[in-house]
Amino acid sequence: QLQLQESGPGLVKPSETLSLTCTVSGDSINSGTYFWGWIRQPPGKGLEWIANVIYGGSTQYNPSLRSRVTISIDTSKNHFSLNLNSVTAADTAVYYCARRRGGSGGLDYWGRGTLVAVSS
Amino acid sequence: QSALTQPASVSGSPGQSITISCTGTSSDVGAYNYVSWYQQHPGKAPKLMIFDVNNRPSGVSNRFSGSKSGNTASLTISGLQAEDEADYYCYSYTTTSTWVFGGGTKLTVL
Numbered sequence: 001q002l003q004l005q006e007s008g009p010g011l012v013k014p015s016e017t018l019s020l021t022c023t024v025s026g027d028s029i030n031s032g033t034y035f036w037g038w039i040r041q042p043p044g045k046g047l048e049w050i051a052n053v054i055y056g057g058s059t060q061y062n063p064s065l066r067s068r069v070t071i072s073i074d075t076s077k078n079h080f081s082l083n084l085n086s087v088t089a090a091d092t093a094v095y096y097c098a099r100r101r102g103g104s105g106g107l108d109y110w111g112r113g114t115l116v117a118v119s120s
Numbered sequence: 121q122s123a124l125t126q127p128a129s130v131s132g133s134p135g136q137s138i139t140i141s142c143t144g145t146s147s148d149v150g151a152y153n154y155v156s157w158y159q160q161h162p163g164k165a166p167k168l169m170i171f172d173v174n175n176r177p178s179g180v181s182n183r184f185s186g187s188k189s190g191n192t193a194s195l196t197i198s199g200l201q202a203e204d205e206a207d208y209y210c211y212s213y214t215t216t217s218t219w220v221f222g223g224g225t226k227l228t229v230l
Contacts (some may be wrong), residue, residue: 009176011173037219046209046223046224047158047209047211048221049211049218049220052219060218062121062219063121063216071224096166104158104171104172105154105155105171105211105213106155106168106171107166107211110166111165
């Protein structure tokens with residue numbers, strides 16, 4: 001059974017960089033048929049797509065976050081990562097990682113999510 | 121990119137059917153059949169209910185169905201049950217190779 005698990009600090013100071021990792025277990029991340037992505041949800045608000053990456057390095061980014069976001073994949077550790085720099089309180093959210101099968105639009109596996117607060 | 125438009129809330133009684141709309145543009149919902157729907161209970165991760173407009177993942181009840189007409193996609197839940205009470209989100213691919221969620225709809229089972 002595929003499982004995704006987010007990890008990273010729960011508190012980040014304003015202007016610093018938020019770094020999260022999503023560890024994939026139960027399957028290899030280097031299948032070329034899957035896209036791996038990040039989605040976030042501010043407290044009490046809706047979902048926002050952040051970015052996707054596929055084995056081989058191809059990436060897609062939300063235009064509103066593009067200048068501050070980097071997504072990367074590490075096949076040796078079977079995980080992928082998110083870096084969001086210059087954070088503000090508006091970046092406080094639950095961050096989810098998820099998988100999408102190529103040729104389909106559905107995010108079929110999700111992590112449980114991790115709450116990241118931006119505060120001094 | 122703007123979020124897809126969903127009603128903020130819908131409600132129905134047990135056994136009834138409800139439909140949640142998701143309105144986009146010819147650059148997202150209307151452009152591809154990559155529309156999916158997610159159910160989210162409080163404090164939980166979203167769960168895929170419908171993918172590619174009208175396909176159900178294994179294990180999802182056939183009370184859930186999806187459709188699309190032009191720039192508007194819809195999720196229909198028939199035979200409402202108390203456990204269906206949750207937030208629902210639509211999600212679509214766009215012509216700029218990005219993805220966008222709807223604003224979310226809170227379903228209340230009366």
